[in-house]
Amino acid sequence: MKDTANVARGYKAAIKNRNVSDEGRLHAEEELKRIQSNEAPSEEGVSDDEARHNKNVARGLKAATHNPNVTDAGKQQARSRLESMGQQPEQPAD
Template sequence: MSKDVGNVARGHKAAINNPNVSEEAKDHSRQVLEELEQSGELENANTNHEGNVARGHKANLSNPHTSEESKQRSEQVLEDLGEK
């Protein structure tokens, strides 16, 4: 698969949780997600996603228009990610 593995995975996860999607389609989505996990591609996509999450929370900390509660949450997320 390409660099968009994270988007593909998110789409299949959404399909699995959507009550309007047929069981056949949900089974297909489960199969695709399992193949991504087995190939290791999903792990790489999650790593890239975590980097984006960390950058967003770092930006939140320096934003003067952000509440203290939001900044505390960002600090906790960064600590959990090992970024602080």
């Protein structure tokens, strides 16, 4: 799942950026209002790229839980992020 504070910062930057089109600024304003009102995004609002990104993030986190070079604290953090994404992390024998 994306960090909403970082996403909001990106939209704020887009609104102030002169190189962003009027349409892009309008979209950024709408999304920023949605984030600020804590409105959950609808499933229809998730683009294919965003869905693919979320799947890739989950795969990377799952890989981290199995990687012997990742510390126990890192593995626990990866499991926590997976849980926050709605995934069921595996509990491998370390």
